[in-house]
Amino acid sequence: MPKIYLALIHYPVINKSGDIIASAVTNLDLHDISRAAKTYGVKAFYVVTPLADQIAIAKRIIDHWTSGAGARYNPTRRSALELIQIKESFAEVSNHIRSIEKTCPKTVVTCAKKYPSRISSEKLRGRLGDGKPHLLVFGTGWGLTEETITEADYILEPVAGNTNYNHLSVRSAAAIILDRLLGPRN
Amino acid sequence: MPKIYLALIHYPVINKSGDIIASAVTNLDLHDISRAAKTYGVKAFYVVTPLADQIAIAKRIIDHWTSGAGARYNPTRRSALELIQIKESFAEVSNHIRSIEKTCPKTVVTCAKKYPSRISSEKLRGRLGDGKPHLLVFGTGWGLTEETITEADYILEPVAGNTNYNHLSVRSAAAIILDRLLGPRN
Numbered sequence: 001m002p003k004i005y006l007a008l009i010h011y012p013v014i015n016k017s018g019d020i021i022a023s024a025v026t027n028l029d030l031h032d033i034s035r036a037a038k039t040y041g042v043k044a045f046y047v048v049t050p051l052a053d054q055i056a057i058a059k060r061i062i063d064h065w066t067s068g069a070g071a072r073y074n075p076t077r078r079s080a081l082e083l084i085q086i087k088e089s090f091a092e093v094s095n096h097i098r099s100i101e102k103t104c105p106k107t108v109v110t111c112a113k114k115y116p117s118r119i120s121s122e123k124l125r126g127r128l129g130d131g132k133p134h135l136l137v138f139g140t141g142w143g144l145t146e147e148t149i150t151e152a153d154y155i156l157e158p159v160a161g162n163t164n165y166n167h168l169s170v171r172s173a174a175a176i177i178l179d180r181l182l183g184p185r186n
Numbered sequence: 187m188p189k190i191y192l193a194l195i196h197y198p199v200i201n202k203s204g205d206i207i208a209s210a211v212t213n214l215d216l217h218d219i220s221r222a223a224k225t226y227g228v229k230a231f232y233v234v235t236p237l238a239d240q241i242a243i244a245k246r247i248i249d250h251w252t253s254g255a256g257a258r259y260n261p262t263r264r265s266a267l268e269l270i271q272i273k274e275s276f277a278e279v280s281n282h283i284r285s286i287e288k289t290c291p292k293t294v295v296t297c298a299k300k301y302p303s304r305i306s307s308e309k310l311r312g313r314l315g316d317g318k319p320h321l322l323v324f325g326t327g328w329g330l331t332e333e334t335i336t337e338a339d340y341i342l343e344p345v346a347g348n349t350n351y352n353h354l355s356v357r358s359a360a361a362i363i364l365d366r367l368l369g370p371r372n
Contacts, residue, residue: 001348016260028214032355039347039354074202076353161225162187162368167262168225168361169218175358176365182348183362 002128002182004042005105005135007093008033008170010049012148013141023141025054030061032171033138034080040178043100043133045083046093058086090137090148097133105135109152110177111143112166118157121180128181136177138170188314188368190228191291191321193279194219194356196235198334199327209327211240216247218357219324220266226364229286229319231269232279244272276323276334283319291321295338296363297329298352304343307366314367322363324356 008029011022030047037045047058064070065081087093097105108124128134137144137152149155158166159176168176194215197208216233223231233244250256251267273279283291294310314320323330323338335341344352345362354362 028355028357032358035351035354036347036358038351039345039349041347041349076351079351080353159225159365160370161222161227161364162370163225163227165221165224165262165265167266168221169214169357171214171355171357172218172222172361175354175361176369178347179345179362179365184346184348 001041003101003131003133004040004128004182005044005046005097005133006033006037006042006174007046007048007090007135007137009090009137009139009144009148010047010054011051012145013139014143014145015141018142020145021141022049022051022054025049025058026140027061029140029171030058030081030084031077033174034083035077036175036178037083038080040182042083042178044085046085046087046096048087048090048093050088055086055088062086093135097135101133103133105133106154107135107137107152108154108156109137109144109149110156110173111139111149112158114158115149115155118155120157121177124154124156125181138174140170187227189287189317189319190226190314190368191230191232191283191319192219192223192228192360193232193234193276193321193323195276195323195325195330195334196233196240197237198331199325200329200331201327204328206331207327208235208237208240211235211244212326213247215326215357216244216267216270217263219360220269221263222361222364223269224266226368228269228364230271232271232273232282234273234276234279236274241272241274279321283321287319289319291319292340293321293323293338294340294342295323295330295335296342296359297325297335298344300344301335301341303341305340306343307363310340310342311367324360326356
């Protein structure tokens with residue numbers, strides 16, 4: 001089983017005008033992406049924000065479903081949200097994975113733009129079985145910053161459907177990418 | 187291009203105890219599923235509910251993004267939400283498609299349970315190119331009723347990842363199923 005980690009970045013990300021901002025934590029990002037992560041055997045799902053109020057919101061959501069009333073009401077939701085770790089920065093995420101795996105993860109960034117150096121899902125799928133940990137990085141807002149993208153080990157090709165429209169939510173993109181990289185093949 | 191329609195059912199669906207209920211419309215279902223539908227060339231996305239207050243909520247969301255301030259702020263969101271049609275029942279959806287296509291659509295239901303008569307995504311993918319309209323049906327809450335499922339032309343196999351966990355959100359399941367049925371193949 002490939003050692004896959006996932007991170008959802010709330011800072012630094014881009015807004016509609018291209019400025020670098022910190023975005024707000026979205027309740028359904030935590031639910032949908034943790035459930036997809038659990039479905040595809042992801043080892044941890046990092047929610048990255050340095051903002052104290054956003055950390056508090058994320059903690060309250062997670063606590064409700066992992067140890068509060070939600071955990072008793074819906075145990076399958078509990079086991080998904082237990083994958084979530086809140087971290088203040090990308091560096092903290094890398095350090096955490098290194099402390100578990102004793103090696104740095106290969107980083108894979110996702111974005112809606114076609115970079116010349118992008119890797120296809122099919123090719124990346126082949127490399128995930130090499131025993132090394134891989135960290136899939138998703139941006140909120142209008143996406144990851146240019147710096148985050150160009151510093152990664154891999155830039156994954158954007159998810160294309162069968163039209164020119166490429167404006168999926170991060171929740172849908174994460175689900176499709178996990179399926180393309182880790183889903184069953186006939 | 188296959189003639190695919192999509193319906194999200196809010197009544198009749200099942201709750202946690204197996205009772206037949208009408209579920210509430212969820213804002214992000216409309217956004218995420220319409221964006222995924224637009225990405226994969228779906229011809230219309232039907233939001234099905236007979237409840238007057240839920241119809242009003244859905245209309246308000248759609249109007250905001252298709253003719254209100256949201257349409258100017260985010261035209262790509264507009265073109266996705268323009269795919270949405272509100273209908274009061276499954277029968278109304280079928281009638282609407284028949285009025286467009288001059289033939290009844292083949293119905294494909296999705297569910298998390300493995301029915302013996304299920305069809306694989308790969309097999310269904312092959313049939314979508316036969317020129318006939320197909321209607322993909324998703325349930326909210328704890329899923330579609332037994333009656334809706336057994337009356338369909340096809341029961342699609344549940345989305346399996348690479349673990350035993352099968353509790354995706356309907357938003358994630360819809361995204362993955364559209365990609366498996368209509369996404370590019372290498």
